[in-house]
Amino acid sequence: MQSKKLGWLLLSPTLFILGLFGIFPFIYVLWVSFHEWNPFAANPEKLFNWAANYRKLVFDAQFLASLGVTLAFVFFAVVSEVVIGYILAQAFMKDFPGKAFFRTIHTLPLIMAPIIVGSIWKLMTTPSIGIIPHLLKNFGIDLNIGQSAIAAFCITVIMDIWHWTPLVTLSLIAALVSLPADPFEQAQIDGANKRQIFWHITLPMIRPALIATVFIRLMDAMRTVDEVLMLTGGGPGSATRYVGVHIYKEVFPKTNYGYGSAISVIVLYLTIVICWLLYTSLIAPRNKRG
Amino acid sequence: MKRSNPWLAVALWTLISFLTLFPIYWLFVISVKPAVDLFSTPDVLLTSIDWQNYIKVMNDSTLRGYMMNSLIISTGNAVLVTTLGFLACYALTRFDLAGKESVFFWTITNRMAPPAVFLLPLYLLLTQVYVIGDFKLADTHLGMILVYCTFNLPFAIWTLRPTLDGIPKELDEAAFVDGASAWQVISVVIFPLARPGLAVTLILTWVFAWNEYLLAATLTNFNARTLTTGLSEYVTTTGTEWGIMAAISVFTLIPALIVFGMVQKHIVAGLTFGAVKG
Numbered sequence: 001m002q003s004k005k006l007g008w009l010l011l012s013p014t015l016f017i018l019g020l021f022g023i024f025p026f027i028y029v030l031w032v033s034f035h036e037w038n039p040f041a042a043n044p045e046k047l048f049n050w051a052a053n054y055r056k057l058v059f060d061a062q063f064l065a066s067l068g069v070t071l072a073f074v075f076f077a078v079v080s081e082v083v084i085g086y087i088l089a090q091a092f093m094k095d096f097p098g099k100a101f102f103r104t105i106h107t108l109p110l111i112m113a114p115i116i117v118g119s120i121w122k123l124m125t126t127p128s129i130g131i132i133p134h135l136l137k138n139f140g141i142d143l144n145i146g147q148s149a150i151a152a153f154c155i156t157v158i159m160d161i162w163h164w165t166p167l168v169t170l171s172l173i174a175a176l177v178s179l180p181a182d183p184f185e186q187a188q189i190d191g192a193n194k195r196q197i198f199w200h201i202t203l204p205m206i207r208p209a210l211i212a213t214v215f216i217r218l219m220d221a222m223r224t225v226d227e228v229l230m231l232t233g234g235g236p237g238s239a240t241r242y243v244g245v246h247i248y249k250e251v252f253p254k255t256n257y258g259y260g261s262a263i264s265v266i267v268l269y270l271t272i273v274i275c276w277l278l279y280t281s282l283i284a285p286r287n288k289r290g
Numbered sequence: 291m292k293r294s295n296p297w298l299a300v301a302l303w304t305l306i307s308f309l310t311l312f313p314i315y316w317l318f319v320i321s322v323k324p325a326v327d328l329f330s331t332p333d334v335l336l337t338s339i340d341w342q343n344y345i346k347v348m349n350d351s352t353l354r355g356y357m358m359n360s361l362i363i364s365t366g367n368a369v370l371v372t373t374l375g376f377l378a379c380y381a382l383t384r385f386d387l388a389g390k391e392s393v394f395f396w397t398i399t400n401r402m403a404p405p406a407v408f409l410l411p412l413y414l415l416l417t418q419v420y421v422i423g424d425f426k427l428a429d430t431h432l433g434m435i436l437v438y439c440t441f442n443l444p445f446a447i448w449t450l451r452p453t454l455d456g457i458p459k460e461l462d463e464a465a466f467v468d469g470a471s472a473w474q475v476i477s478v479v480i481f482p483l484a485r486p487g488l489a490v491t492l493i494l495t496w497v498f499a500w501n502e503y504l505l506a507a508t509l510t511n512f513n514a515r516t517l518t519t520g521l522s523e524y525v526t527t528t529g530t531e532w533g534i535m536a537a538i539s540v541f542t543l544i545p546a547l548i549v550f551g552m553v554q555k556h557i558v559a560g561l562t563f564g565a566v567k568g
Contacts, residue, residue, distance in 0.1 A: 006472055007385030014378040014397065014447070017439045020420075022400040025411030032414065088306060091299035102303040104554060105310055111550045112543065113501030115518045119539045120313045122525075123320050129532055131316055134332040162313065223404035226503045230522060244406035244504075251410055252508065264407040271404055 026268070033261035040255050053262035063263065065238055066246040067270075073153070073242055074221040077160040081217060082210070084161065085168030092173050103173075106166045114163070118230025121159045125231075145232060149239035152232045156240050159227060164220070168213050175209035176202075215278055222271060243267050317543075321536035328532060343537035353538065356520040359431065360500060363516060366435040367442055368496035372488055374439075375446030379454045380476060382447075384462065394447070401444040409508050412437060416509055429510045437505055442495040449494070453487030454480070490556045497549050500542075517542050 033053055035046040057063060088106075092099065109117065125145050127133045133143040145152040183201050192200070203210075225244035228234065234241035234249050241249065247267065251260030320328075324340040347353050378397075382390055416428040416437070427433030461483075462475045470478070481488075503518040510519065517538065524535040 004385060004387060007381040007387050010377040010381035011387070011393070014374045014443060015393070017374070017436060018397060018400055018443060021412065021415075021437055022440045025408060025415055028415060028419070029407075029411035032411075088302065091302045094296045094299045096296035096300045096303075098300075099303075102307055105307040106303075107554060108310060108314070108547075108550065111497060111546045113503065113518060113546065115501070115503040115521060116539050116542055119521060119535060120317045123532065123536060124313055124316055126532075128329050129320065129332065131332050131334065162310070166310075219402060223406065225406055229504075230525070244404055247406040247409060248504065248508075252413075257410065257414065260410045264410050268403060268407040271402075271407075275402065 026265075029261045029264050032258060033265050035258045037258040038256050046258070049258070053259050054266070056259065057262050057266060062238065062241075062250070063246065066241045066243050069153070069238070069240065070222065070242040073157060073160070073224070073240075074218060076157045077164075077221050078214060078217050080157070080161050081165045081168045082214060084165050085172055085213075088165075088169045089172035089176055092169075093176055103170070106169060108166075109163050110166050112163070114224075114226035115230050117159060117163050118227035121155065121162075121227070122231050125155050145236075147236055149236055152236055152239050156228050156231060159231060160221065160224065163227070164217060168217065171209060171213045172206065175206040179205055215275075218278065219271070219275060222274070314543075317536050317539055320532055321540050323533060325533055343533040344540075346534060347537045347541060353517070353520055356515050356517045357541070359510075359514050360516040360518070362431050363434045363438065363506075363514065364496050364499035366431065367438040367499040368492050370435060371439055371442040371446040371495050372450075372492045375443060375450050375491065376454075376481075376484065376488060377476075378447050379450040380480060382451060383454045384459065394451075397444045397447050399444075401441050405441070405504050408440065409504065412505065413508055429513045429515075431514050434506065434509065434514050434516075437509060438499045438502060441502075442498055445498065446491050446495055449491050450484070450487055453484050457483050490553050493549050493553050494556070497546055500545055 032046070034048060034050065036049045036052070037046040038044070092103070122130075124130050125132050125143065127144050127146070136143045143151050145155050179202075183205075184197065187197050187201055223244055224242055225248060228240055228242055228245055229248060232240045234245040247260070247263055251257075251263065254260075319334075319336060321343055322336070322339045322341065324338065324342065327338075381387065382394060387393075413428070416433055417426060420427050427436070457480060461479055465475045465479050501518065502516075503522075506514075506516045507519045507522065510516070521535060521538045521542065524531045524538065
């Protein structure tokens with residue numbers, strides 16, 4: 001009907017900008033990652049060094065430790081969010097006064113800047129000004145996220161739960177609302193108990209929505225940086241030095257751009273692989289069956 | 291649907307609302323506490339309100355500059371991505387372009403990448419490669435507006451596509467038959483119909499740009515530094531000005547809260563990329 005040229009013309013600014021700031025950076029970083037390059041060293045030139053950066057990376061204990069804590073963080077945060085989110089969504093199915101109001105309040109953290117969330121939780125948990133250490137003192141617990149690795153880890157997980165559970169709750173509410181009532185009534189008539197109904201009817205029916213939610217949360221949790229940077233700065237030690245924080249803290253101060261590029265490439269590669277595996281094993285087969 | 295007692299649900303949701311609101315309330319408490327009271331026993335109730343920290347923030351010319359930069363960058367970026375997203379979606383929904391679904395998917399993948407892996411390449415490109423004479427994109431408003439396209443442009447395309455799909459193609463065909471040019475069709479026929487979708491996209495992309503921290507912290511030094519990066523400048527190893535930090539946080543929070551009131555319904559669909567439509 002219309003000339004295809006016009007179509008591509010309308011798309012071209014988008015493709016141009018995303019190419020310049022989305023794709024080209026990765027081609028460039030891939031190229032740099034095969035070089036020894038530190039602009040502030042005695043020799044500021046790029047030296048091609050094959051895969052030396054990658055070889056170094058495999059034995060980099062700090063990087064591996066950071067991958068490990070990232071996985072632990074993602075696991076605890078996402079599992080808690082799904083469990084809490086499901087319980088809240090299920091409770092939301094009943095009729096009670098003020099539903100819309102409660103849901104509005106619950107949505108609030110979603111729109112907040114991660115850096116603000118980090119700052120809020122810093123004000124909540126820093127000893128001497130925070131309310132949480134103060135309250136815990138009454139129970140004889142001394143919470144100090146500046147010193148205790150496990151406390152810092154737990155607080156980052158709790159912060160993530162506070163920030164992102166609403167997303168899980170709201171998408172599960174949407175899924176539960178759209179379910180037909182018949183199978184549940186039939187199951188009750190047939191004498192199924194609550195647990196049977198959950199495992200055999202509710203879960204299979206909300207599965208697509210559940211998987212999509214978990215998928216989004218996994219990807220987002222893996223990229224967490226701002227709030228943790230603000231709350232703990234990756235410490236104490238490297239207890240909360242998640243991959244993103246590691247790149248920020250490690251690459252820029254050391255100006256070792258060749259090695260930093262290799263880290264960026266590997267993290268991107270791991271993210272793509274994990275997402276691809278999840279996508280093909282969980283989402284794609286469902287779509288095929290329709 | 292179920293006959294069981296709703297009061298359990300009410301109790302649960304009341305508790306959750308309290309847990310959601312309390313940290314925000316605490317931020318406000320710290321921001322209006324007189325500096326002398328800060329390190330006394332933490333008190334849950336507000337005993338006195340002291341606007342000192344807010345006055346300090348307003349009178350700080352550096353922070354005012356940061357606030358201005360944030361406004362310029364978020365507004366510029368939101369307008370740019372909404373416009374480009376609108377044109378791109380028009381092309382994607384109206385033209386039979388070879389490989390357009392791949393193009394669409396590729397734009398989305400730009401947003402999935404962890405922002406941390408963008409840091410070093412963008413830093414190197416903006417300071418060393420995208421340089422014209424003496425002009426570097428790093429630490430300029432234009433540079434940040436363009437960089438923020440990496441996450442906001444895919445978002446705009448993703449949220450605008452259903453809007454444009456929903457506008458019947460017969461409308462533009464009829465206009466073309468009447469002899470309208472492509473530009474007239476887009477501006478006179480399509481634009482008014484797409485306006486609600488464009489407004490939501492504009493508002494949400496504005497908030498995402500306003501909230502961004504990591505790229506701004508890496509790619510700006512002074513000229514284009516934003517409010518969120520100003521916030522982290524008050525956290526130092528020697529000591530943190532808690533009251534000021536809380537006041538800046540409130541300043542950063544306010545636009546998000548206003549926006550929240552305006553587009554509350556659309557937030558979930560937006561944040562989840564519409565993947566969880568239930």
